[in-house]
Amino acid sequence: MSETRILRCLINKAGGNSGAGSKTYRTTLPATWIKELGVTEADRELELTFDGEKIVIKKVK
Template sequence: MEKREAKILWSKSGKGSDTTRITLPVAWIRKMGITTDLREVEILFDENTNKIIIQKTEIETNQ
């Protein structure tokens, strides 16, 4: 498992509410198989452990 330190970026929306962003290493995103065309992910938050999980969305094709 690889670990990196990051900072959360905070900004205000046009309506004055807070919004946040975090930058992820491109190498990790590529290893997950996420591309500019296939970029759907699921974001899960576990309140018990305070962990956020990001995983690639499984795309089902009906052929």
């Protein structure tokens, strides 16, 4: 399966004990992709790898 989507990144001020000006970055992933990875509420651990140019998301087995 190969599919590309353009998604927005949500940017929020970080709370709690974060330093001044800290931000949190999030994006949502399509449910069909998550289901295809085999992510469930009981088994939802993911491995993310960043090489300076792209982020790869894998299901932890």
